[in-house]
Amino acid sequence: MNALRKYLDKIKPNFEEGGKLHAFRSVFDGFETFLFVPNTTSKCGVNVHDAIDSKRIMSFVVIALIPALLFGMYNIGYQNALAAGKLAETGFWEMFGYGFLAVLPKILVSYIVGLGIEFIVAQWKNEEIHEGYLVTGMLVPLIVPVGCPLWVIAIACAFAVIFAKEIFGGTGMNIFNVALITRAFLFFAYPTVMSGDTCWVATESICGLGYNLPDAFTMATPLGEAATGAAITTSMWDQFVGLIPGSIGETSVIAIGIGAIILLWTGVASWKTMISVFVGGAVMGLIFSNFGPEGNAVAAMPWYQHIILGGFCFGAVFMATDPVTSARTETGKYYYGFLIGAMAVIIRVLNPGYPEGMMLAILLMNVFAPLIDYIVVQNNIDKRAKRAIKK
Amino acid sequence: MGKLFSKENREVFSSPINLNNPVAVQVLGICSALAVTSQLMPAIVMGLSVTVITAFSNLIISLIRNTIPNRIRIIVQLVVVAALVTIVSMILKAFAYDVSVQLSVYVGLIITNCILMGRLEAFAMMNGPWESFLDGIGNGLGYAMVLVIVGAVREFLGNGSLLGFQIIPDGFYEMGYMNNGMMTMPAMALILLGCFIWAQRAINDPDKKKK
Numbered sequence: 001m002n003a004l005r006k007y008l009d010k011i012k013p014n015f016e017e018g019g020k021l022h023a024f025r026s027v028f029d030g031f032e033t034f035l036f037v038p039n040t041t042s043k044c045g046v047n048v049h050d051a052i053d054s055k056r057i058m059s060f061v062v063i064a065l066i067p068a069l070l071f072g073m074y075n076i077g078y079q080n081a082l083a084a085g086k087l088a089e090t091g092f093w094e095m096f097g098y099g100f101l102a103v104l105p106k107i108l109v110s111y112i113v114g115l116g117i118e119f120i121v122a123q124w125k126n127e128e129i130h131e132g133y134l135v136t137g138m139l140v141p142l143i144v145p146v147g148c149p150l151w152v153i154a155i156a157c158a159f160a161v162i163f164a165k166e167i168f169g170g171t172g173m174n175i176f177n178v179a180l181i182t183r184a185f186l187f188f189a190y191p192t193v194m195s196g197d198t199c200w201v202a203t204e205s206i207c208g209l210g211y212n213l214p215d216a217f218t219m220a221t222p223l224g225e226a227a228t229g230a231a232i233t234t235s236m237w238d239q240f241v242g243l244i245p246g247s248i249g250e251t252s253v254i255a256i257g258i259g260a261i262i263l264l265w266t267g268v269a270s271w272k273t274m275i276s277v278f279v280g281g282a283v284m285g286l287i288f289s290n291f292g293p294e295g296n297a298v299a300a301m302p303w304y305q306h307i308i309l310g311g312f313c314f315g316a317v318f319m320a321t322d323p324v325t326s327a328r329t330e331t332g333k334y335y336y337g338f339l340i341g342a343m344a345v346i347i348r349v350l351n352p353g354y355p356e357g358m359m360l361a362i363l364l365m366n367v368f369a370p371l372i373d374y375i376v377v378q379n380n381i382d383k384r385a386k387r388a389i390k391k
Numbered sequence: 392m393g394k395l396f397s398k399e400n401r402e403v404f405s406s407p408i409n410l411n412n413p414v415a416v417q418v419l420g421i422c423s424a425l426a427v428t429s430q431l432m433p434a435i436v437m438g439l440s441v442t443v444i445t446a447f448s449n450l451i452i453s454l455i456r457n458t459i460p461n462r463i464r465i466i467v468q469l470v471v472v473a474a475l476v477t478i479v480s481m482i483l484k485a486f487a488y489d490v491s492v493q494l495s496v497y498v499g500l501i502i503t504n505c506i507l508m509g510r511l512e513a514f515a516m517m518n519g520p521w522e523s524f525l526d527g528i529g530n531g532l533g534y535a536m537v538l539v540i541v542g543a544v545r546e547f548l549g550n551g552s553l554l555g556f557q558i559i560p561d562g563f564y565e566m567g568y569m570n571n572g573m574m575t576m577p578a579m580a581l582i583l584l585g586c587f588i589w590a591q592r593a594i595n596d597p598d599k600k601k602k
Contacts, residue, residue, distance in 0.1 A: 149567055188576065189571045193569070
């Protein structure tokens with residue numbers, strides 16, 4: 001650790017004003033503050049600082065994402081072997097290695113494109129590099145299907161970073177969750193690689209691992225099956241553990257649960273938002289399964305299945321709790337979360353074109369988060385004003 | 392002849408194309424610019440129709456501007472515009488039926504285009520016929536230019552073609568290239584228009600000019 005610190009101090013003068021590598025100042029600054037907590041303090045005014053700064057908070061979220069990422073890698077290999085009918089003869093490490101090789105390029109592309117744009121903008125505007133992309137870059141590969149080509153991910157990342165973040169003023173200023181904008185862009189621009197029944201299972205072997213599947217191989221997600229009225233083919237236990245086709249990181253409730261515990265234990269995410277998303281989904285699921293439209297397979301699903309399937313858990317734990325785009329008042333978080341859960345189930349049930357409603361529900365509520373905050377604050381002002389007048 | 396193309400008249404004609412572009416600077420006529428630009432052909436036809444209608448309505452209103460009672464001037468302007476829109480719509484139906492089907496109600500809705508009423512009120516009511524005519528053509532072409540640029544980008548990226556001819560070779564599609572479905576949606580047209588305005592203002596930076 002000391003050696004690294006010394007090395008950074010040694011090369012630092014190169015990046016300062018007049019140094020020969022001044023053009024990469026923002027890059028150096030970004031790495032230095034990522035590796036070491038900066039020891040500078042503000043020079044004017046009285047400031048209250050949290051014990052950890054935002055780069056450390058982001059690192060916690062990335063750590064919380066790792067269980068879902070690792071399980072997603074395993075699941076890719078598992079689905080591939082299952083589809084090839086060779087589950088019994090494929091070892092655990094073979095499946096995991098296959099999934100690792102399938103996911104790694106996606107992670108690299110997402111980080112290179114997104115961070116590249118961040119670095120360029122920071123250098124151009126002569127600012128520090130924002131740390132927001134640390135989490136976004138990890139979220140993006142987790143919320144796309146394994147069949148999504150790399151160049152498509154690159155375009156979507158560039159679009160989201162520029163149009164959802166930089167033009168609003170960078171990290172902390174965005175109205176919408178950047179990772180979800182990436183997904184929404186992919187979803188509307190390239191629907192064939194984001195939905196339907198051909199993109200959820202990897203069909204080509206990589207470096208000798210995995211199996212080649214026929215081109216016409218199709219496999220829908222459980223929600224996709226339900227939306228077309230077909231029976232769901234996977235067992236409830238598989239759905240809970242996550243051995244079902246789906247976006248890379250969203251399938252396993254257990255892995256996401258571990259992430260949720262890390263986030264709540266470190267206090268990074270709000271339990272109020274998280275709980276109320278689940279309550280909202282459960283209540284709406286109950287309403288639909290009891291009083292829902294007849295003959296609608298998605299409406300007939302029991303409420304707990306709505307929560308287990310698709311991106312519901314992932315969205316609730318990692319997306320809805322995003323501190324920038326969610327409601328900021330404590331009471332507002334309950335309304336915000338509840339409406340996300342309810343809206344996600346409503347979209348799933350009532351719109352057969354969108355088997356998964358979580359993405360659209362969160363983006364929709366991102367828009368309303370400031371309004372919720374406004375109402376909560378105004379309510380409080382009114383209440384206190386009344387109390388003052390009565391006396 | 393020299394008077395017809397004097398410096399002021401050239402200014403009247405050219406300023407709306409760039410410096411005072413009705414779409415990019417005044418942000419008028421956005422609705423139709425989003426609706427008809429999913430392909431290049433309808434965008435061109437729409438741009439030309441608006442140019443013709445703006446030019447002639449400006450001319451006619453300018454000719455009769457001194458006889459219009461002030462209190463009913465809007466109604467008079469509307470009648471003139473409506474008549475011209477009907478003529479253009481009939482011509483399109485007769486000679487370019489496919490495009491007129493694609494444009495559907497938007498030809499008829501030219502009557503509500505803010506650029507038209509804006510030019511009539513702001514320019515034709517107080518200037519001579521020749522200047523008004525030039526102003527109409529300039530504004531129409533400024534509008535058409537934005538439409539054509541946005542339409543070309545959207546058709547190229549959304550359908551891989553221009554004017555209906557496929558531009559991107561089949562080999563690209565076999566290698567895994569896909570058309571961007573987002574480009575065919577009006578939402579993306581708004582973003583493209585935003586980019587166009589951004590670029591246009593960056594080039595004619597008003598702050599830089601003042602210094």
